[in-house]
Amino acid sequence: MASLIAPSKHNPIEDAEALQRAVKGWGADENAIIAILGHRNGTQRTQIRQAYYDLYQEDLIKRLESELSGDFERAMYRWILEPAEREALLANIALKNANMNYHVIVEISCVSSPDELFIVRRAYHNRYKRCLEEDVATNTTGHLRQLLLGLVSSFKYGGSEVNARLAQHEADILHEAIKNKNHNHEEVIRILTTRSKTQLVATFNRYRDDHGIAITKKLLDEGSDDFHKAVRIAISCINDHSKYYEKVLRNAMESDGTDEDALTRVIVTRAEKDLEDIKKVYYKRNSVHLEHAVAKKTSADYKKFLLTLMGKEE
Amino acid sequence: MASLIAPSKHNPIEDAEALQRAVKGWGADENAIIAILGHRNGTQRTQIRQAYYDLYQEDLIKRLESELSGDFERAMYRWILEPAEREALLANIALKNANMNYHVIVEISCVSSPDELFIVRRAYHNRYKRCLEEDVATNTTGHLRQLLLGLVSSFKYGGSEVNARLAQHEADILHEAIKNKNHNHEEVIRILTTRSKTQLVATFNRYRDDHGIAITKKLLDEGSDDFHKAVRIAISCINDHSKYYEKVLRNAMESDGTDEDALTRVIVTRAEKDLEDIKKVYYKRNSVHLEHAVAKKTSADYKKFLLTLMGKEE
Numbered sequence: 215m216a217s218l219i220a221p222s223k224h225n226p227i228e229d230a231e232a233l234q235r236a237v238k239g240w241g242a243d244e245n246a247i248i249a250i251l252g253h254r255n256g257t258q259r260t261q262i263r264q265a266y267y268d269l270y271q272e273d274l275i276k277r278l279e280s281e282l283s284g285d286f287e288r289a290m291y292r293w294i295l296e297p298a299e300r301e302a303l304l305a306n307i308a309l310k311n312a313n314m315n316y317h318v319i320v321e322i323s324c325v326s327s328p329d330e331l332f333i334v335r336r337a338y339h340n341r342y343k344r345c346l347e348e349d350v351a352t353n354t355t356g357h358l359r360q361l362l363l364g365l366v367s368s369f370k371y372g373g374s375e376v377n378a379r380l381a382q383h384e385a386d387i388l389h390e391a392i393k394n395k396n397h398n399h400e401e402v403i404r405i406l407t408t409r410s411k412t413q414l415v416a417t418f419n420r421y422r423d424d425h426g427i428a429i430t431k432k433l434l435d436e437g438s439d440d441f442h443k444a445v446r447i448a449i450s451c452i453n454d455h456s457k458y459y460e461k462v463l464r465n466a467m468e469s470d471g472t473d474e475d476a477l478t479r480v481i482v483t484r485a486e487k488d489l490e491d492i493k494k495v496y497y498k499r500n501s502v503h504l505e506h507a508v509a510k511k512t513s514a515d516y517k518k519f520l521l522t523l524m525g526k527e528e
Numbered sequence: 529m530a531s532l533i534a535p536s537k538h539n540p541i542e543d544a545e546a547l548q549r550a551v552k553g554w555g556a557d558e559n560a561i562i563a564i565l566g567h568r569n570g571t572q573r574t575q576i577r578q579a580y581y582d583l584y585q586e587d588l589i590k591r592l593e594s595e596l597s598g599d600f601e602r603a604m605y606r607w608i609l610e611p612a613e614r615e616a617l618l619a620n621i622a623l624k625n626a627n628m629n630y631h632v633i634v635e636i637s638c639v640s641s642p643d644e645l646f647i648v649r650r651a652y653h654n655r656y657k658r659c660l661e662e663d664v665a666t667n668t669t670g671h672l673r674q675l676l677l678g679l680v681s682s683f684k685y686g687g688s689e690v691n692a693r694l695a696q697h698e699a700d701i702l703h704e705a706i707k708n709k710n711h712n713h714e715e716v717i718r719i720l721t722t723r724s725k726t727q728l729v730a731t732f733n734r735y736r737d738d739h740g741i742a743i744t745k746k747l748l749d750e751g752s753d754d755f756h757k758a759v760r761i762a763i764s765c766i767n768d769h770s771k772y773y774e775k776v777l778r779n780a781m782e783s784d785g786t787d788e789d790a791l792t793r794v795i796v797t798r799a800e801k802d803l804e805d806i807k808k809v810y811y812k813r814n815s816v817h818l819e820h821a822v823a824k825k826t827s828a829d830y831k832k833f834l835l836t837l838m839g840k841e842e
Contacts, residue, residue, distance in 0.1 A: 332646065335683045345685045347678075348722040355714070360674065363721075364661075367681035369649045371659045400669070407677075408662040 217489035217525035220253050226261035229254070230269050233262070242281040244515040247290070252522035255486050256296050263294070286516040289478045293523070297483070298330070302337040302346070304479060305366075309349045316362060316440060317447050318479070319350060321458075323365035324451035328372050335366070357399045358441045364407025365448060371410040381413065385420035388429060392436055399441065406448050414452050459484060460495040463504065472511045477520070481508075485523040493524070531803035531839040534567050540575035543568070544583050547576070556595040558829040561604070566836035569800050570610050577608070600830040603792045607837070611797070612644070616651040616660070618793060619680075623663045630676055630754060631761050632793070633664060635772075637679035638765035642686050649680070671713045672755045678721025679762060685724040695727065699734035702743060706750055713755065720762050728766050773798060774809040777818065786825045791834070795822075799837040807838070 229250050236246040251259065266274040278290055292300055301322050308318035323331060338346040350362050384405050391398040409417070421429045430453075433446050450458040459480050466476035484492055496504040505526040512520060543564050550560040565573065580588040592604055606614055615636050622632035637645060652660040664676050698719050705712040723731070735743045744767075747760050764772040773794050780790035798806055810818040819840040826834060 332683070339683075339685050339687075343685060343687055343689055345683060345722060345724070347682060348685070351718045351722045359714075359718075363678065364681070367678070367683070368661060369646070369653075369659060369681070371653050371657060371662070373653075373657055375657055400673075404665045404673075408659060408665045410659070 215488060215490035216486045217484075217493065218253070218255060218486045218523060219525050220255045220258060220486075224254060224258055226258070226265035227269070229258075229262045230266040230274070233266060233274065234270060237277055237281045244282070244286070245518075247278070247282075248515065248519050248522055251290065251294060252519055259294050260296055282515075284516065285474045285478065285512075286514070286519055288474075289482060289516060289519055292478060292482045293485075293519075296337075297486070298333040298337040299341065300483065301326070301334040302341050304483070305334070305338065305346060306342060306349065309353050314353050316354070316358065316444050319362050320365060320444055320447045321451055323362075323368065324448050325455045325458075328368070328370045331366070332369060356441075357403065358444060360399075361403050361407065361441065361444055361448070364403055368407050370408070373410065374412050375410075376412055376416045378416065381416040381420045384409070384417045385424060388417070388421060389425060392429075392432055395436060402445060406445065406452075411452055414449075418449060418453055456488065456491045456495045459492045460499055463492070463496060463507075464500065467507050467511045474512075474516075477508070477512070481520050481523055489524060529802060529804035530800045531798075531807065532567070532569060532800045532837060533839050534569045534572060534800075538568060538572050540572070540579035541583070543572075543576045544580040544588070547580060547588065548584060551591055551595045558596070558600070559832075561592070561596075562829065562833050562836055565604065565608060566833055573608055574610055596829075598830065599788045599792065599826075600828070600833055602788075603796060603830060603833055606792060606796045607799075607833075610651075611800070612647040612651040613655065614797065615640070615648040616655050618797070619648070619652065619660060620656060620663065623667050628667050630668070630672065630758050633676050634679060634758050634761045635765055637676075637682065638762050639769045639772075642682070642684045645680070646683060670755075671717065672758060674713075675717050675721065675755065675758055675762070678717055682721055684722070687724065688726050689724075690726055690730045692730065695730040695734045698723070698731045699738060702731070702735060703739060706743075706746055709750060716759060720759065720766075725766055728763075732763060732767055770802065770805045770809045773806045774813055777806070777810060777821075778814065781821050781825045788826075788830075791822070791826070795834050795837055803838060 232246060232250055236243040236250075251262070254262065263274050266272070275291065275294055278294070279287060282290055292303065295303060304318055305322055308315035322334060326334060335346050338344070342349070346366050347363055350366055351359060354362055387398070387401050388405065391402050405417070406414070418429055425432070430446050430449050433442060433449070436442060447458070450461075462476055462480055466473040466480075480492070481489065493504045496502075496507075500507070505521060505524050508520055508524065509517060546560060546564055550557040550564075565576075568576065577588050580586070589605065589608055592608070593601060596604055606617065609617060618632055619636055622629035636648060640648060649660050652658070656663070660680050661677055664680055665673060668676055701712070701715050702719065705716050719731070720728070732743055739746070744760050744763050747756055747763075750756060761772070764775075776790055776794055780787035780794075794806070795803065807818045810816075810821075814821070819835060819838055822834055822838065823831060
């Protein structure tokens with residue numbers, strides 16, 4: 215369930231006019247901006263961008279970028295985009311990063327539905343005049359490249375059929391591959407990048423039933439290089455992405471310094487999808503409400519904005 | 529240009545009724561079937577299948593399968609499908625073949641536009657309840673797997689921008705990879721599977737300008753294993769698929785026995801796309817009209833049907 219609270223009806227022209235009042239003159243009215251955009255869904259935000267352009271011949275995103283700053287600006291910039299456009303942006307930022315944040319690439323590939331992922335790839339074309347695979351491939355090598363390329367390029371079957379014998383067979387292949395270390399990356403990659411989500415979940419369950427340990431836990435003992443990490447993240451995202459995101463949020467706020475990039479990414483990308491579910495998992499795991507944790511680790515407009523997206527007004 | 533001659537208007541119900549008359553009783557009226565279906569485009573054929581089903585609660589394809597036989601039946605079966613459905617079928621047949629016809633997989637991946645290829649992948653889901661990558665991956669290993677998976681999974685950028693420096697750089701990479709034999713398959717695969725068609729054509733041209741020989745010719749000297757063959761086919765299809773298909777047709781009819789599978793595949797898949805262009809290339813290369821060559825190598829209903837699709841009535 216989404217955490218975003220958006221009205222079923224809104225007037226894009228009135229919204230655009232109110233936003234113009236909020237950004238004109240000295241200093242922007244951040245409260246007004248949050249009150250509007252923090253309560254509009256993807257379609258509504260796109261209508262507002264269009265109405266704003268029609269009224270003022272100006273790109274609302276560029277205007278907000280120049281008026282806002284810091285974590286709040288970055289969060290707003292990500293939020294205002296349509297979901298597929300935003301994932302394309304996040305993938306591109308991850309790829310441009312000096313030590314490539316491959317976990318963002320794995321997340322986008324493994325959490326999105328096959329059709330959603332395809333729309334992200336199309337959005338990447340439109341935005342960067344290149345394909346996503348191209349940038350993934352030029353920034354990686356070896357087995358990590360093969361895994362990431364396979365994941366971002368996949369168009370997995372989305373049906374609910376499960377082949378139990380195949381699950382057994384491939385759980386065995388995964389077991390052998392982990393046991394013999396580094397000896398059969400190819401088959402691990404093949405299984406993860408081509409089998410349907412439902413089939414993979416059956417395979418992971420088979421593994422746990424046979425060996426009494428979750429495959430992600432087992433992998434943890436085996437290696438901590440980028441390839442092993444990426445495999446673990448892929449399995450976590452496929453198995454239960456709410457749990458995966460809970461962990462990302464927990465890690466982002468656990469250390470002394472907060473990882474605002476991760477915090478923003480999860481809240482902004484999940485707010486109109488399933489942040490309510492993630493909030494529940496977070497509370498169950500930490501006995502603290504996610505909103506309280508976020509409120510403690512953030513401040514000012516950034517804090518207000520994230521809380522708004524989480525459905526929690528101050 | 530297409531070679532198929534189809535009326536701009538047709539009545540699907542009348543067509544379905546005429547087809548029913550042609551298949552009922554003892555022995556089918558092949559001439560009537562060719563006269564109708566050999567002159568209908570993809571949309572029209574789908575309308576006829578639907579009308580036939582509505583009128584007779586019977587699948588026209590199944591009925592034709594049981595009434596016709598041999599090469600004519602196989603050609604008709606392929607023809608009647610919609611293009612994406614047909615490519616999904618051809619890919620599947622190629623993958624089920626004992627010595628996998630990877631060239632069909634390369635053809636489909638490299639000749640189709642990025643959007644067409646995606647529709648083929650969707651058709652594969654619908655038809656086989658699995659994804660195409662899955663079947664490609666389980667039937668191949670090593671670098672051939674990596675190449676084929678990369679090609680079938682690609683969603684290349686379709687724009688016409690060319691980066692001349694990149695073309696030079698990657699022409700050099702290809703040159704080094706070929707010179708050092710087998711030493712940098714990974715980079716060859718990366719370039720072929722991720723760069724846009726326009727960019728690749730610029731890279732291949734750069735290669736020829738620098739080294740005075742076409743890259744496909746150079747590759748011919750280097751190896752004849754499946755991987756090298758697949759690379760050559762991919763480059764040919766990307767560079768100029770009319771020339772590629774001309775060669776497939778020539779090879780199919782050159783030997784004593786005719787390769788009906790290849791002959792059918794090219795004529796059926798290109799008839800409503802660009803068979804006229806391929807016919808021109810064929811004539812230029814062989815000083816024989818393709819229709820004459822085909823007429824000499826085939827007979828009976830199969831011959832009549834292929835010639836009809838080629839726009840040549842007897």
